[in-house]
Amino acid sequence: MDKAAALRSNIGITMDPGKIDKAYELAKEAYQEIGVDVDAALKQMRNVQISVHCWQGDDVMGFEGDSGALGNGLAVTGNYPGRARNIDELQSDLEFAYSLIPGRHRLNLHALYGDFPTPVDRDEIGVEHFRGWIDWARGQQIQLDFNPSYFSHPHATDGFTLSHADAGIRQFWIDHGIASRKIAAAMGEAQDTPCINNFWVPDGYKDTPADRKAPRERLAAALDSIFATDLPAEHTLDAVECKLFGIGSESYVVGSHEFYMGYAISRNKVLCLDAGHFHPTEVISDKISSVMMYVPELLLHVSRGVRWDSDHVVTYTDELQSILQEVVRGDYLNRVHIGLDFFDASINRVAAWAIGTRNTLKALLAALLEPTQQLQQLELEGDYTGRLALLEEQKTLPLGAVWNHYCQQAGVPAGADWLGLVRQYENDVLSHRDRNPTLVG
Template sequence: MLDYARERYAARGVDLDAAVAAMDAFPVSIHCWQGDDVSGFESDGGELGGGLAVTGNYPGRARNADELRSDLEAALRVIPGQHRLNLHAIYAETGTKPVGRDRLSAEHFSRWIDWACSQRIGLDFNPSYFAHPLAASGMTLAHADTSVRRFWIDHGIVCRRIAAAMGAATGTPCITNVWVPDGMKDTPVDRKGPRERLADSLDAIFAETLDPAHQLDAVECKLFGIGAESYTVGSHEFYLGYAASRGKLLCLDTGHFHPTEVVSDKLSAVLQWIPEVLLHVSRGVRWDSDHVVTLSDELRAIACELVRGGYGERVHIGLDFFDATIHRVAAWAIGVRATQKALLAALLEPITELRNAESTGDYTARLALLEDHKTLPLGVAWDHYCELKGVPRDGDWLVEVQRYEHEVTSQRD
């Protein structure tokens, strides 16, 4: 089968083995919050809020950091390649003494850093601007109260320092991604003021110069959220302008736009003006519902844009979903493997033939080639990649997760 697949792709001018080898250039940042339903480890944490909601009650949720790390290791055993872990500030390990979010330090993430080094994976980081009494109003960095705003600015400042320590320890830059839920349920009179305050707050957070070899900054836009249906301070237009003017990464989440908008079309547009993009891959169903990522047409289109544009070094891929209706380790495996399959399919595209057809105006050939590519033996190439990386192929990996569920997660109260 493998030789047959090689021949089929070679007939289109594609080297299957070269495409498989190129997969190592696309690590995926795996989000920790799928493993515990965005609960975190704060003893004084409040309801999620900020438009966030987790549905389902599948048994076996990770209840502490050790269980969460164990579950992540189980997922990594069935996911090919070397990847990253994306942490939120609410996953700090502060012992028996609560620590305010504005006073967190790298010390409170030392076990995460040690674990990442032992797993040989990089880390990414996020300030947590939700599930807190000072976020209950729906405003944080854009809050009209100076003292509230100061608390969240300080939270952002310490998070950047934590990320820098993570990057220094792991030897790869840690991306600090700033997303805030700030907005209003009904139509505001003053749209300008909150955006001015948000810009000032961001400038204060980013004022300290940190080594880009250790830490990078990203800002994340959103169309709307529950409780912020009529006005979102940090809209796409706001953050695109901010990122372009400040030289920051722009985070594009595939669930943060109108259902008729697609991120695949935005990548080449925004990358004309900003240095790098953080891509959060999710699957919104009617709204930003954060379903487990599947191998959809849009996911394949995004992967094609990354490969065709040569954006591998400028686009950082991470996942963002939380589904508590299915086994959480399986959700990670399904989402990451789907993302990787989309990337492999893009790397196996007959790009030379496609570009030649398009440049000569032969759109008939372009369409025919794109359609024919869909039925080429991607699955054989994928199985080969899994075998090379020493992880189970499709049809086998679920058995490993089910064994872990039987032995580990099903034993949790």
């Protein structure tokens, strides 16, 4: 990106490219000693696209105007300066964030991020409200994913949308889902690759319900109405996302894992697993190989819950590594879509994108550099001693040297050099937004 390139020129890169090359050659030899083809791993890396979520840039506010405070199970904490207040600012921040991340990645949009020059309720949104995003994405060579927005709306204040007992409110949200599918299909057609359209609803009860059955029956019927019209699979794929509990729905969530697992299997839909949507002692890495036996494709929302579904910025945790290991070990890269879902307003929002996306890619690289074939062969032969020994030895191989080489080859900062660029962008761009509060739009 031109803006980031200019900043790099002004600040300078602190890591020595020559030293990066030398470290990479040594690392390559070390991996070759355990049978890992580093060149093949990097080739696979270049073909993987992460779907970066737009809502980190503005604290899930969207551009509908004065639509009220964020709610329905969602909360963003912090007041770090520089939040994007309109589409131009959000696109500028995204362009800069992408310039810090190796590879060519996607953008995940929520329905409340359309261009609405005049107020439009969610059951009436159309492709015209996202034409600007489609054109921008084409210019940036970025592909789009989409989500209907079943939250932060007067028709969701009691915690129910598609499973609402009121048929009129339920129909409003059905119409929103139908409109969203048309938008996603238009995006997919424009970019010649399917736009993943993910359905998550916050519906549930704070306290123990007397009837768990009826809301789930209404939700299934509402989803069936939304999906009644077949849309070309080459344009859009429908995904459904489960959740164990949320703020205001601690005791009962209509769209549980069991509900959506059954729905995805019976309706041939993509299943979405969010890393923060389960019990704190439960991990989605253990679910991947099971669900992939029964659903056509899987969408991952890579996040980080701390004690609850708090959507912290993704860090290089054991679970992150396990998630990507399962995707690679199962040879699922052609059936798994990797998206991000976190929002933190206590730190620089562009930095949050860079940290979370780069960590996800690092974990993917680590999985691709694992001696998977050798490990699985040892396991098949019953040599669990050898399996454990190799698993532990490969953990200390020089992943960082390969990562820095990958970044250098992709033309993005290696190591922590990206942070200086973010600080300069904050000084030149983000810090001025709070001095011009009238630019909100």
